[in-house]
Amino acid sequence: MAMLDVKNTKLYISYGIVGCGNMSQAFFGRLFKDNKNKQRRVIMTYTPSNTRAHELADSIGGTSVKNLKYLNHTEVICLCFKPQQLKRFLTDAREIDFSGKTIVSILAGVDLKTLKEYFPNSPIIRLMPSMPVENGQGISLISHTDDVSKKVLDELELLSSKHSMVIKLEEKLFDKLTLVTSSGPAFVYYLFASFAKSLEEAGIRKDNSKEIIHKLFLGALSMIKNDKRDVEDLIADVCSFKGVTAAGIEELGRQNVSESILGAIDKGVERSRELQSEVRSDLPNLQ
Ligand SMILES: NC(=O)c1ccc[n+]([C@@H]2O[C@H](COP(=O)([O-])OP(=O)(O)OC[C@H]3O[C@@H](n4cnc5c(N)ncnc54)[C@H](OP(=O)(O)O)[C@@H]3O)[C@@H](O)[C@H]2O)c1
Known part of the structure; x- marks a missing residue:
């Protein structure tokens, strides 16, 4: 830069x-x-x-x-x-x-x-x-x-x-960066909402669940920022052998969640291109 x-x-x-x-x-x-x-x-x-x-x-x-x-x-x-x-x-x-x-x-x-x-x-x-x-x-x-x-x-x-x-x-x-940096907050809110929903389904009040998940995200981000290890190592560290986290992470893998997120980003990039052609075809002719 x-x-x-x-x-x-x-x-x-x-x-x-x-x-x-x-x-x-x-x-x-x-x-x-x-x-x-x-x-x-x-x-x-x-x-x-x-x-x-x-x-x-x-x-x-x-x-x-x-x-x-x-x-x-x-x-x-x-x-x-x-x-x-x-x-x-x-x-x-x-x-x-x-x-x-x-x-x-x-x-x-x-x-x-x-x-x-x-x-x-x-x-x-x-x-x-x-x-x-x-x-x-x-x-x-x-x-x-x-x-x-x-x-x-x-x-x-x-x-x-x-x-x-x-x-x-x-x-x-x-366009690719836009999907990650500018649309990205919406994807993060989506994950946030999913975690919050699991607590609300367990009977925890909405304002409390928001506060708890907020702290969860802040805590995880502080580890990513301050720990020298890669994110993959941080995941492995929380997953003890045959433990509860490992079971959850395996399910995310089975459901192809990572691929789904990549797919969501690609869909957004595709929409940017469509938008560009829609706008161009709508603009006045320059003759
Ligand atoms: N939302 C995001 O996170 C985000 C991120 C990056 C970039 N963007 C981009 O930001 C742009 C605006 O999005 P937004 O969410 O802020 O939209 P928005 O809240 O709907 O605001 C659109 C503004 O444009 C005005 N406007 C409408 N027609 C106009 C015209 N012919 N000439 C001049 N001004 C006109 C509207 O005026 P009135 O107030 O009179 O209705 C309104 O103030 C979009 O191009 C979007 O791609 C959005």
């Missing part, structure tokens, strides 16, 4: 945030948290209904705008709506001159090539944060076109690294 030249990174780039739903609030709400007190940069937010744009602007010291043309006053425009909403945005954004403005897209499945076709005079950054950024524990993936300026890239990386692990990667790995 390239080192960041913090000294030469000039801050206070202006941002336009288009789409202020769950991910946008989690990511930019955290990214620009300090801006509210310091009011040091221009941030404009936009959503068609204005409600959530107003909420986000209020929490980060920005300004919500009712017309996209005001985004002409910003240097970076962040696309934070659903991939299916790109077509409508392209129509609504006709009054924006995108030349030279950097586009930051968090749209799942929409690749740099597609974005470059529709924003030919803009450097493009593809960003994929994960929901735990909200608590300072996220992972943010970044791929970009070659024309992105060092100033914008360094600043985005610097700000993102305060609440997430930042991974800059070749775009060909983007």
Whole structure:
């Protein structure tokens, strides 16, 4: 991973945030948290209904705008709506001159090539944060076109690294990594819910079972983080010969749970590709 030249990174780039739903609030709400007190940069937010744009602007010291043309006053425009909403945005954004403005897209499945076709005079950054950024524990993936300026890239990386692990990667790995780092929290919640269910079936109250399983996950993660052994060795260590854990782990093997998880990730990657073709076939012709 390239080192960041913090000294030469000039801050206070202006941002336009288009789409202020769950991910946008989690990511930019955290990214620009300090801006509210310091009011040091221009941030404009936009959503068609204005409600959530107003909420986000209020929490980060920005300004919500009712017309996209005001985004002409910003240097970076962040696309934070659903991939299916790109077509409508392209129509609504006709009054924006995108030349030279950097586009930051968090749209799942929409690749740099597609974005470059529709924003030919803009450097493009593809960003994929994960929901735990909200608590300072996220992972943010970044791929970009070659024309992105060092100033914008360094600043985005610097700000993102305060609440997430930042991974800059070749775009060909983007969809696979997205499934693990960004969809991953949902898979982990799924496992969490299964453990909690087993306690609830035994009559333990939901709030208690949540607390117990939370401690279980924290304890296991602390071992993975602090113990030098591989995860396979940690599993073996809990499984005594013909013991109760061994019986459970053998059942997971018989049920092919590991393969199921790999299959779930592959299904998600397949869906990213489908989404990309759906979005492309929906976009206006560029003739
Ligand atoms: N959820 C995740 O964990 C996650 C992780 C990484 C990336 N993402 C990506 O984040 C993006 C947003 O997902 P989300 O879960 O935050 O969606 P969401 O909660 O449904 O929010 C969508 C936002 O887009 C706005 N919007 C709708 N149509 C628009 C248009 N034509 N122009 C401008 N803004 C428009 C909506 O405005 P209103 O408020 O007026 O309805 C809303 O604020 C998706 O592309 C997704 O792939 C999500």
